Amino acid sequence: MPRTSDSSNSRSTEHLLTARFRCPPNPAHFSLSGPLSPTSGYFQLGSGVICYGQCSSGTPAKHVTDPLHDARRHVTPNGSSSIPLPFDPLQIIDNLRCERYLANSPGGEQPLPANRLFRNTYYLLRPFLPVPVRKHLQRLYFRSRNTIPFPKWPVDQTVESVFEQLLVFAMKAGKISRLPFIWFWPEGAPSxxxxxxxxxxxxxxxxCPQLMDLNDSFGVKSSFQIxxxxRYPIPDSFLPGIRGRGFEINIHDLNHDGHLFTNRKQFLRRAERINRYAREYRxxxxxxxxxxxxxxxYDALHLDYDMSIPNMAHFDPQQGGCCTVLPFFIGHILELPLTTTQDYTLFHILNDYSTRLWKDQIARIRNAHGLMSFLIHPDYIIDAPARSVYTELLQYLTELRAKGETWIALPREVAAWWRLRSEMELVPDGSSWRIQGKGSERARLACAVLDHDRLIYEFR
Ligand SMILES: [Zn+2]
Incomplete structure (x- = not known):
């Protein structure tokens, strides 16, 4: 059965906004305004907000580069308690977060034969290719990727835009100018x-020990995926050494041969071993x-959270992207998407030894109050030039933290917080609201304020 995003208790449009914002129950009822198109395709929900799915107000386009129908112009509240929409909001959010829009994407995006052929040949030859040849091949292969219009480079926030648009519809229809909700991050952290x-x-x-020293010199703890x-021998002292210093250990694939998802039977065998290692590594x-x-x-993986879905994957061998900068559930697993460019891509494909791109991505994600997740390989920052770029990133992030602009945490702490928040509720308390549920002492009440057609968040 195809997986859907978000937890099972939010599998109805009524709970959609409550699940996302943790606002009071049922701020809006959505209904379909007409029969949906027989096929899925691309359309817009306001200028530049690209959706994929079925639509009732116009024909969805086959290609994202075609002229796109704007469904927002066909949302007309009719004064009743239910807001008629020309699309199913659950479907379009799932199609984005679960990368279903790749199904008939012409660029190939999901392992197309051509991609697969390149990938398999590349993996076969890789051990025999000198590094400069490898880098040259990769640059050739990825050069065309930067022109892909969707998901958006360098950060895609379509899911955030869709949710905000739905909340605007709901608030306008309900004549609500201020809606309380539970802020995304603990202690009112903006990101x-x-x-x-x-x-x-x-x-x-x-x-790794040197990398931990470097991180510690900035007061930053991080996670190591092993x-x-x-792939390599793991010395007895290695895992306790990481754990003992307050860093986190996660599982990185099983053997890193690039074939984890090649066939289902093999995957299930490997998933069992991954689950066993997860227990062993605690x-x-x-x-x-x-x-x-x-x-x-993913249902075969007995894990709490995954970090394998990029926000947008222009430079990754597997195309796509979940188009969001906030965590989301895939069945029982919480996804912490990778929202910034990997060090390998930055240094070796884009040939950029600066923090310019990272700072641009940080600014965009902060603006959306999202999760900034970084993937830095110890292997690729051994060389001094790369390491100094990473050091500059640490400097920048810890300056933001000092100004109260971001919460720097371990992935497991973020996952634990997001799970707690997803169970919290807002209950009336006199003329205001109270946050109820485990962990609520760290949660903060926020307010979505309608400013014409825009939402402004008030928090802290
Ligand atoms: Zn790897």
Whole structure:
């Protein structure tokens, strides 16, 4: 059965906004304004907000580059308690977060034969190719990617835009100018940051203590994703060394051969081993090799959270992206999407030894009050030029933290918070509201304010 995003208690349009914003129950009822188109395709919900799915007010386009019908102009509240929409909001949000829009995407995006052929040949030859040849091939292959119009480079926030648009419809229809909700992050932090390190090789293993020293010098704790099998020997002292210093351990694939999702039977066998290693390593977090993913198979992974879905994947071998900068549920697993460009891509594909792109992405994600997640490989920052760029990033992030602009936490702390928040409720308390539920002492009451057609968040 295809997986859907968000927890099961939000599988109705009524609960959609409550699940997202943790606002009082049922701020709006949505209904379909007409029969949906037989096929799915691209359309807009206001200028530049690209959706994918069925639509009743116009024909959805086959290609994202075609002229797109704007469904927002066909949303006309009729004065009743239910708001008629020319699309199913659950469907379009799922199609974005679960990357269903790739189904008939002409650019290939989901492993197309051409991509697959390149990938398989590349993986076969990779061990024999000198590094400059490897980099050259990758640059050739990825050069065309920067022109893909959707998801949006360098950060895509379509899911946030869709939710905000739905809330605007609901508030206008209900003549609500201020709607209380539970703020996204604890203690009223405006945004959240995680730093993660996939350990790729024996050289990476060896560099981990130095990387922890560097992070510690900025007062930053991070997570290390370890490949449990075949890739490199794991010294006995390695995992306790990471754990003992207050850093986090997660599982990185099984053996990193690029074939975790090649076939279902093999995946199930590997998932069992991954689950066993997760117990052995006392961890609940996971990231696959090369950001490969097939979320329809995730139910076999007995994990708490995953970090394998990029926000947008212009430079990754598997195309797509979940188009959001906030965590979301895929069945029982919480997804913490990768929302910024990996170090490898920055240094070796874009040939950029600066923090310029990262700062641009940070600004956009902060603006959306999202999760800034970074993937820095110990293997790729051993060299001084790369390491100094990473050091500059640490400097910048910790300056933001000092100004109260972001909460820097371990992935497991973020996952735990997001789960707690997803169970919290707003209950009336005299003329105001009270947050109820486990962890509510860290939660803050916020307010969505309608300013014409725009939403403004008041928090802190
Ligand atoms: Zn890796």
């Amino acid at each position: 959240c940051t995680i730093l993660t390190h996939d350990v790729e090789s024996a050289a990476g293993v060896e560099f 490949v449990p099998e075949l 961890t609940l977090g996971f990231r696959s090799a090369v950001m490969y993913r097939n979320i329809d198979w």
